[in-house]
Amino acid sequence: MSRLVVTAVSPGTSVQDGGRFGAQRYGLTPSGAVDGLALAAANSLLGNAPFAAAIELGPLHSVFTARDGAVRVALTGTMRLADVDGRTVALNESVTLADGESLNLGVARGAVFGYLAIEGGVQGEPMFGSLAVNARAGLGSPYPRPLQAGDALQARAASGAMARRIDLPKPAEGPIRVVWGPQDDEFDAAVKALFLDSEWRISAASDRMGYRLEGPVIRHLRGHNIVSDGTVNGSIQVPGNGQPIVLMPDRGTSGGYPKIATVISADLGRFGQIQAGRGFRFKAVGMAEAQAEYRAMMALLRGLPARVHDATASGLDLEALRSANVAGSAVNAVDARSWLQDSTTQADTPS
Amino acid sequence: MAAPPAPPRILQSGDAAITVEFSRTIDAEANRRVLALDRHLARAPLAGVTETVPTYRSLLVHYDPVQIGFDALGEQLVALARLPAPPTTNARRWRIPVVYGGEHGIDLEDVARTLGTTPDDIVARHVAGDYRVAMIGFTPGWSYLSGLDASLHLPRRQNPRLLTPPGTISIGGIQTGVQCLAGPSGWHLLGRTAVRTYQLNRDPIFLLEPGDAVTFAAVDAKTFGEQDRAAEHGGIVAELIAS
Numbered sequence: 001m002s003r004l005v006v007t008a009v010s011p012g013t014s015v016q017d018g019g020r021f022g023a024q025r026y027g028l029t030p031s032g033a034v035d036g037l038a039l040a041a042a043n044s045l046l047g048n049a050p051f052a053a054a055i056e057l058g059p060l061h062s063v064f065t066a067r068d069g070a071v072r073v074a075l076t077g078t079m080r081l082a083d084v085d086g087r088t089v090a091l092n093e094s095v096t097l098a099d100g101e102s103l104n105l106g107v108a109r110g111a112v113f114g115y116l117a118i119e120g121g122v123q124g125e126p127m128f129g130s131l132a133v134n135a136r137a138g139l140g141s142p143y144p145r146p147l148q149a150g151d152a153l154q155a156r157a158a159s160g161a162m163a164r165r166i167d168l169p170k171p172a173e174g175p176i177r178v179v180w181g182p183q184d185d186e187f188d189a190a191v192k193a194l195f196l197d198s199e200w201r202i203s204a205a206s207d208r209m210g211y212r213l214e215g216p217v218i219r220h221l222r223g224h225n226i227v228s229d230g231t232v233n234g235s236i237q238v239p240g241n242g243q244p245i246v247l248m249p250d251r252g253t254s255g256g257y258p259k260i261a262t263v264i265s266a267d268l269g270r271f272g273q274i275q276a277g278r279g280f281r282f283k284a285v286g287m288a289e290a291q292a293e294y295r296a297m298m299a300l301l302r303g304l305p306a307r308v309h310d311a312t313a314s315g316l317d318l319e320a321l322r323s324a325n326v327a328g329s330a331v332n333a334v335d336a337r338s339w340l341q342d343s344t345t346q347a348d349t350p351s
Numbered sequence: 352m353a354a355p356p357a358p359p360r361i362l363q364s365g366d367a368a369i370t371v372e373f374s375r376t377i378d379a380e381a382n383r384r385v386l387a388l389d390r391h392l393a394r395a396p397l398a399g400v401t402e403t404v405p406t407y408r409s410l411l412v413h414y415d416p417v418q419i420g421f422d423a424l425g426e427q428l429v430a431l432a433r434l435p436a437p438p439t440t441n442a443r444r445w446r447i448p449v450v451y452g453g454e455h456g457i458d459l460e461d462v463a464r465t466l467g468t469t470p471d472d473i474v475a476r477h478v479a480g481d482y483r484v485a486m487i488g489f490t491p492g493w494s495y496l497s498g499l500d501a502s503l504h505l506p507r508r509q510n511p512r513l514l515t516p517p518g519t520i521s522i523g524g525i526q527t528g529v530q531c532l533a534g535p536s537g538w539h540l541l542g543r544t545a546v547r548t549y550q551l552n553r554d555p556i557f558l559l560e561p562g563d564a565v566t567f568a569a570v571d572a573k574t575f576g577e578q579d580r581a582a583e584h585g586g587i588v589a590e591l592i593a594s
Contacts, residue, residue: 024404024413026549026557027491127551136532137491138551182362182370227377228488228495230404230411232368254406254488262365265416290366291416298417 002069002158004118006151007102012058012207014146015122015153016249018051020130020139024253030233031132031139032249034113034208034272037168037301038077042117044304045074045094045164052121053131055147057114059275062105064116066097070158072119073097076166078111078273093311094119094164111273120156134250163311166304175283176271178236178261179290182229186220186258187238194218195244195260199279203243206276208250217242220258228256234263234271248272266293356384359409359432361425367416371428374408377525379497381408382485386562387436388428394437397427405561406486407495444564444593447529449520449542450575451477456520456542465505474569476500477520477541482527482565487557492531492549494559499527511537518543518579520567529559545578546589553585564593 016039019032033039033056040050048054055064057077064073074094075082082089082105089095089103097103108114124131124141133140143151184192194216203212224240231237235247237257246263247255263271264285274280285293362370371388374381389405392412399418404411414424451474452459463470482496499522507523515521515536521528523538530536531548548558559565568590570578578588 021402021413023491023557024402024411025487025561027488027493028549136534137549179363179366182364182372227375227407228486229370229372229406229409230364230368230488232365232411232413234365252489253404254486259364262363264366287363287366287421291420294366294416 002071002099002155003067003152004071004073004097004155005065005067006147006149006153007063007065008149009062009147009151010058010060010105012146013062014056014133014135015053015124015140015143016056016132017053017122017130019249020128020132020134023128024230027253028128028137028139029134029251029253030249031134031208032130033115033132034249035077035115035269037269037297038113038115039117040301040304041092041166041168042074042076042115043121044308045076045092045166046072046117046119047161047305048117048119048121050301050304052117053124054115054117054122055153057105057108057116059108059112061107063102064097064105065102066099066155067152069099069155070160071097071155072158072161073103074117074164075103075105075114076117077114078108080108080114081106090165090311092166092168094161096158096160096163108275110275112275113273118153118155119158123154136250164308165311166308168307169300171270172267175281177264177267177285177290177293178234178282179264179287180261180284181259182262183226183258184260186222186226187218187260188221191219192260196282196284199281200244201279202274202276204276208248210245210247210251211272213244213246215243218244218260224257226256226258228254231255231259232262234265234268235259236261236263246271264290264293266290266297355433356380358429359384359388361429362409363421364411366421368411368413369421369425369428370409370411371432372409373432377407377485377497382483382497383436384432385410388432389561390437390439391431391434397424399424404488406488407497439562442562442564442593443560443591444566445559446566446568446590446592447520447544447546448570448574448578448588448590449478449544449567450570450572451520451542453572455572455575456540458521458539459541462503462505462522462539462541466502473503473541476503477522477527478567478569480527480566482567484559484561484563484565485526486561487548487559490530490532490534492529492547492557492559494529494548494565496527496529496565499525501525503527505539507537508539511535515540516543518545518547520544529565543575544588545575545582546587547582550582550585553587558587558589566592
């Protein structure tokens with residue numbers, strides 16, 4: 001059996017999938033990928049189930065090496081430079097590593113997490129239906145912890161399929177959308193307006209449990225202790241210091257701080273990809289809009305396989321983008337959003 | 352005839368979950384209604400509901416908005432909450448052994464001093480309690496129990512500890528708890544149990560269910576050590592005294 005060996009790895013790199021559901025009533029948090037769309041895109045490039053287990057890549061440099069045979073992989077998520085022994089690997093494409101070849105991944109540019117899927121999915125022993133790493137609970141397979149240099153993931157022998165490319169729609173821009181509640185009545189109208197009208201930044205002290213926000217102090221009407229109740233991915237809780245925390249997939253299943261609002265499902269991945277220090281805003285939407293966006297997101301996920309085609313068809317590669325940059329075009333190499341936007345536009349244009 | 356209880360509040364927890372809130376405070380009656388609604392949903396699942404999470408005073412209902420919308424599900428949940436509570440199918444009662452004080456319960460003496468009594472008296476009052484699992488949350492198996500003797504109610508510590516041992520038995524506010532994994536805690540540590548409320552490679556992985564009754568039994572350090580070794584190899588150690 002082929003193996004994908006971890007030669008060097010960024011902190012914050014772990015095996016993740018669609019998450020572990022059904023045991024939140026026992027305090028077991030779902031975990032799972034921060035950016036579900038990027039995970040599903042990587043899997044779709046290889047013909048895997050959309051939420052099969054893959055490697056969620058932290059923001060720094062990593063190297064993966066094929067051993068005992070060829071391994072076919074696909075890279076999505078944040079923009080970063082990538083090559084296989086000097087051959088450029090484009091984002092949103094699949095690539096086959098010959099036995100002994102290494103995939104070198106540069107630092108994340110413009111966003112946080114990358115996804116590296118393996119043909120056939122990461123192999124392991126599911127617990128509650130999931131391989132996702134939840135280090136605190138000792139869960140995750142094949143390793144119940146973040147990946148370390150020297151780890152090896154079993155891989156199916158590469159099928160030899162041609163390189164594929166997936167064209168993703170232009171990512172939504174603008175503010176991160178929220179619905180109020182469940183405890184927005186713990187805040188007065190002026191504070192709710194302040195929450196929406198302010199620019200927020202994600203603190204460096206953020207992780208897969210929660211993203212801490214920096215901005216104006218959000219004051220409670222009746223103090224910051226409520227009786228603990230259940231949380232969801234995207235719950236925005238406000239502790240005593242008035243600096244909100246957005247709960248992420250490794251969150252506690254219950255919490256005792258008032259939750260002013262909740263990030264809508266369709267914006268969770270985009271929110272999770274915002275780098276520390278970058279400014280953003282929130283916008284409140286109604287439940288009808290949030291649920292319409294949810295259904296649109298599910299339709300997009302179902303339609304991913306139809307967006308996959310031979311990589312050669314688009315004639316676009318990272319070298320072309322680099323040239324565009326050198327030529328002073330609008331492509332911004334450190335902003336994944338403008339990069340993705342341009343690559344989509346160009347891919348739609350016959351070249 | 353008694354007036355029917357007030358309907359719960361239906362709160363939006365994002366676009367894929369509803370918080371059904373029966374009370375804003377810790378309230379035994381509200382917790383009974385939470386667990387009753389949870390049992391209704393377990394016996395006759397509603398289309399689109401994917402998972403439920405009972406807490407002290409509310410039931411979090413996760414659902415799939417492709418299958419059902421917020422308003423329609425909210426109405427169904429209010430209707431279910433109006434029905435009489437279904438009978439409990441597993442009214443279980445556990446006896447959980449605890450080694451109190453010393454290195455196992457480093458706050459026992461301070462708690463006794465604060466409450467103007469002796470450590471033995473604190474232990475006697477804690478062991479005499481008849482508790483119920485109100486909710487499980489925070490980390491796997493962390494079981495919050497209602498029914499703490501009012502004379503043991505204490506504010507949480509000013510400075511939460513970053514690390515407390517696995518199996519810690521503690522009190523905080525009007526609650527007592529059985530903690531499974533090592534982790535942070537702002538509660539007062541009275542003792543430890545060898546019982547693992549969460550253990551992989553054991554059937555069941557989770558020992559306690561919301562609604563289970565719990566009593567504690569004091570054991571000595573030697574017994575704790577023996578039980579801890581048994582539990583390490585999958586032993587349940589807790590005694591099921593009624594079901």
